[in-house]
Amino acid sequence: MRRAPGRGLGGDAGSRSSGPGVTTRPFVTLSVAVSLDGYLDDARVERLLLSNSADFDRVDAVRAASDAILVGAETLRRDDPRLRIADAGRRAVRAAAGEPELPLRVTVTASGDLDPGLRVFLPGGAALVYTTDTGARTLGDRLAGRAEVVTLGPEIDFGDLLDDLGRRGVTRLMVEGGGRVHTAFLAADLADELLLAVAPVLVGDPAAPRFLHPAAFPGGSERRMELVDVDRVGDVAVLRYRPRPHAPVRD
Template sequence: MSLRPHVVLSVAVSIDGYIDDASPDRLTLSDAADFDRVDAVRAESDAILVGAETLRRDNPRLLVNSPERRAARVAAGRPEYPLKVTVTAGGELDPAWRFWHHGGAKLVYTTDAGAARLGDRLSGLAEVVSLGGTVDFAALLDDLGRRGTTRLMVEGGTGMHTEFLAADLADELHLAVAPLLVGDPAAPRFLGPAAYPDAPHRRLRLAGVTQVGDMAVLRYLRPDDDYRFMRRAIELARECPPSPTAFSVGAVIVADGAEIATGFSRETDAKVHAEESALDKLGDADPRLARATIYSTLEPCSQRASAGRAPCTERILRAGIPRVVIAWREPTTFVTNCVGVERLRQAGVEVVELADLAEAAMAMNRHLDLT
């Protein structure tokens, strides 16, 4: 079965939460620097999705504008432009819109009724896919996954963002806040009313705040991914060949919400560490590592007894991984003073400790002295 793509919601809002004003002309919220940031996110994506209302209101081309970024896509064996996707229940799409006449391939998701209404109006411009009686966004992602889409960027508008968040189908949210106030109740907001998962108590995880031009860009992630991937690392730790002189550790490397490598202690030889084994499968130059998280059931080592092997903290820093999640700190069983967490944090790496999973991570090491 194909995996669904990693879904990134991207939106610019005013300080009071609007994505436009109520005038006939589009309100420009982003500055030049933020438009360039969005262009970079588009270039990283396999597909970009907007709703039919956005096409109707803004008539966008929805392109990667940078020639250098397009050239890099082609050099990597990818299409020059991401797949452009729109969604309509009723099929009211104008073939004259700029969306159809610029960039690469286009795809329309609609209903049986919408497909009938469209007829052959978009023949030669876009592929039309009916999702049945209603627009099922989970089925939409399943279809994109079967087409090889691994990263989907959703640029709105209100209806699309609301649907993805209400259905718990978004993996990331990039919220760019412009230093403007709109204040018009008739203007469109970022989100509409919906039954959001566990609202109002579920807290998304703030993964970063950056200033881009005069905008504040907030990056949020799902709150439950850390636990899901750490449990996967714990499962891997159970596969370790037993040893009276070493810990059993599992590691998972994740980028764009997907597992890209795993490892466990003594997986390939008697001395290999879990993080080392996972990194060996990718190589330190893999570009995905720059946006990856490595999950390890045990604090990465800061020194090695095995000659010629770099400590796992050094391997992580060399690979440029910006985030590390662990379940428990290394005890003094084999190393008097492991300072893996401290070294990573000193180098600017975000380190998260899931102390409530420490017991599960330690379970397969109970035969050792864990003091």
Template sequence: MTGRSLGAVTQRPYVTLSAAVSIDGYLDDASPERLLLSNPADFDRVDELRADSDAVLVGSTTLRRDNPRLLVNDPARRAAREAAGRPAYPLKVTLSGSGELAAGLRFWHTGGERLVYSTDRGARRLTGELAGLAEVVALGPAVHLGAVLDDLGRRGVRRLMVEGGGSVHTQFLSEGLADELQLAVAPLLVGDAAAPRFVNPADFPGGSTRRLRLLEARTVGDVVLLRYAPKESA
């Protein structure tokens, strides 16, 4: 376990939020099985985005619910990273204030280096649970995203990909910390109030009348990719 870093401030990473959503804004349905919103071409696009990133971040709720591995799946992309002097896989990052993360999750047993940001209390729990599996960083009484980004910047992370879930996306957007938003909109309607949404109610910068600048809109098979610049207005 390491404590909160007090080193010199460095450049924060460029933050890209990435999510696949239904037409009505859901990340999944409420069934036990994961709802596949993307198609093969879009999964490959996401794999390319991971390969271009220095780190990939996901929230603890998503880890427990989906049990993802968060790998660069294409061997050619991993080889290209290594040829450029980078590790085959980006750093895998998660956040957990409570420290309630089991060592059996696939996240800890695949890919390269792994990092957990937690509270002082949560870190004491995680240090024993994840011994030999991940570095645990204690950030004090709360996990603030600004402190996370500052620490990642000091570690040399220049491009951070955030893959969810909804609470994490909401926090990055409401705190004005996302540089880019990539939404893959699938031709599905979920319509289940119990299912997780892309974002939760929050005070977003500029309020409901602020229009984000659209960077790109294109089809990826039957999915529509929308790229926005959350820090800029249209």
């Protein structure tokens, strides 16, 4: 278990550098599939599959182009994802380029409530857990031999997390959720790109998880992101957004 190096000197939103002598932060892509009314899932035990097979393949390609994939602990506990690249050809391309066959699997937990039996910690690829001082005490040596545990201090600071990933050589980070993690990246202005897959489904259940939680987002409702691209993937619309400088809406 180790503590991450000290806080960088982070600049403006979207800056790729954290200051003199500090490795460049990775390019951050938030990847999410939502219902038409903004839900990540319904409230049933079985996971609601919002994407179709073609969209799952698109997500697999984004994973293959990433150095690391990050999900929150709540998503691990709820969905138990493997965070693997499904397509053998894509894994082979990575290996031929001298890269690890699988991206680094990253999770974040403030509490340290993680089961070492989760599939993300199975052999085959490296795993990294960012946590707090309290979470580190809770974890103890529970993940020894399964994941490296990095303590960020009394609370999770996503800027510090990106600084540490940059020092590890991660240049592209894919963030797959859940809602609290997506909210944290957007609220801290740390997302470079948002890939939003919108499924033709209505959930409407207040007990179901939503894409974003209430937060003080930079610029508030007057700040607009740039719509870079729109793709039709079967019955799913994939919107690619990138942040741009604050620009108030005018009549």
